[in-house]
Amino acid sequence: MAASMARDSVPRATLSSEINTATRTLHTELNRLITARIPFAIPPLASDPKLYTTGLLHFAHIFLTFESLWNHLLPTNAPGTAASPPTSPLLSFLLVNPYAEPELFTCPPSPQTIAFLQNLRPKGLARSGRIKKDLQCLSGLHPTDLDVMLAQYPADKVAEFCAHIRKSVEHKPHVLIAYAWCFYMAVFSGGRWIRGELVKPGPEFWSSGTDAGAPLTERGLSLWSFHGTHDGEDIKGEFKERLLGAEALFTPDERVDVIEEAKTIFKLCAGLVHELDGMLGTDLEQLKRLRAAPPLGHQTHGKADKSEAVTSKESHQALRTWFQRPEVASATVALGCLACASVLWLSY
Template identity: 90%
Template sequence: MARGSVPQATLSSEINTATRSLHTELNKLITARVPFALPPLASDPKLYTTGLLHFAHIFLTFESLWNDLLPTNPPGAAASPPTSPLLSFLLVNPYAEPELFTSPPSPQTVAFLQRLRPKGLARSARIKKDLQYLSGLHPTDFDVMLAQYPGDKVADFCAHIRKSVGPKPHVLIAYAWCFYMAVFSGGRWIRGELGKAGPEFWSSGADAGTQDADAPLTEKGLSLWSFPGIHDGEDIKGEFKDRLLGAEALFTPDERVDVIEEAKTIFKLCAGLVHELDGALGTDLEQLKRMKAAPPHGNQMHGKPDKSEAVTSKESHQALRTWFQRPEVTSAAVALGCLACAGVLWLSY
């Protein structure tokens, strides 16, 4: 039997309403940074790869926790290997995080989560494939890389996911909606923008001896933004949204609030990472805006730029470019930028 009453607004629309301002803020902070990982400002995919590694851990963590709720071997299905070496409790100290080891969720919640994700929706395997190709690492070295967090904020984010999902697995819906719908809605646009760099750019750091060296970018390098089948994910998206409607009568009002609040937290954690980088590096976002808004040709009255203006413009451009090319900035900026760009169309959900 349903444990909750059917509300007037759908859970997805409530998430969108509750996160609209946070989403707008994140877009303003991040979207302008994405081009710095692509030509002509980047000569290889190293910056994109570093950024991909950062938010890859978010996918790997919540999808690993989700996989723990799935049947080990569903009827009629062959056993599949884990999608991530970061299995839910691999790095967890039960004494440091006792809240993770709580009573099991209700059978209704488990059953709902087991059927919510259509085949082809999970992204971990594709992200790992992209990372391995772009990094050009040997499989052993690649596993070593994934077995450690690339930054403190990434570790904090993943720790938060475990602490939230452990006692309240229904908040996985927040991660599904925020991350999967972002890939659905903006994925084609992002894939198109990244693809403009050309196969040579994306293969510049890859191992030419890999088995899929001749495969298209949608199957390696940029497969995160692609879906199997002739409909390029539209069928998967529709099935996911249809299945999500089952939450309307299943979850209690308090559980719905849990999901909505977790979605808000996801945006705050992402934006907080950018603010932390800005603060640590003394970056003035208002100054960046002024630099972007500055006239490109200086003193138009005399037909040529003023010398002092030209020097200032050149120095400002170089400072801006250098700031974005710093690994600790770009790794976060590109990662969050991809997510933010993917969310540009969220209001059309």
């Protein structure tokens, strides 16, 4: 009995800690798959923001889907819905075939779950409005044209990922916590580092002819920024404090649901990487060899060295040309965007 009492007195790990522990291996594997692609969205491999824009568009559907579903669950005046400009309230439904998925949106969550989700997201946390603002700025599209573009999926795995989100949330709305933890903590924990990398090329690289006088954190890169003097630290603290409410609210089975959904998120993100690798025929070992080649300006001596220098120059030029092809650029930067998320996740 004493041993049983001792076990009972041991503090239980928080839900967020359990998520981190359960996803550590998947997290590491996803990071291994995609970190090699980070540099492709900025110079010297990218000569303009089109690569980043394409990647952002590719990954935007995940944020738009789970945040749109979240907003549908909440009153229109809920704190989490008033934090940012309207996203596209019908987006998640526009992308659903009601005949193929007739069971969607038929199981309302419990009042306790609604109350918890209503208060989980502090003002300024939701990202969909900022993502759409960034896409509009970087693409130069009219808002209506942007909505039309967002009403179709860029690839099959993206469509499957979003369909999975809708089904999971319909049956178990509490799994939205897994998306909140994975994606919001990614922006919080590593967003400053990612933002720092993206702004290195300077305003000239990101200039799209619109809002040219605005700072980059509000012109194309607002996803990675937060309003206020604390750059999101206050929002992060409030979010984590509110998340502690899940410890008393959810049953052991519901906690497992959230943890398993977080594991699935990593697997589906890895699936996006594999899909893009298949589309591109990406050879990661070849990319490593190209990266290890001497710089273009490297001075060599002797015939063998000169030959190697020429080969290096040709390889670098071939790589640059390959990445400038539209079909390659579109998919590659999607990987870059995923890489951003992966690196951010590692920072929790």
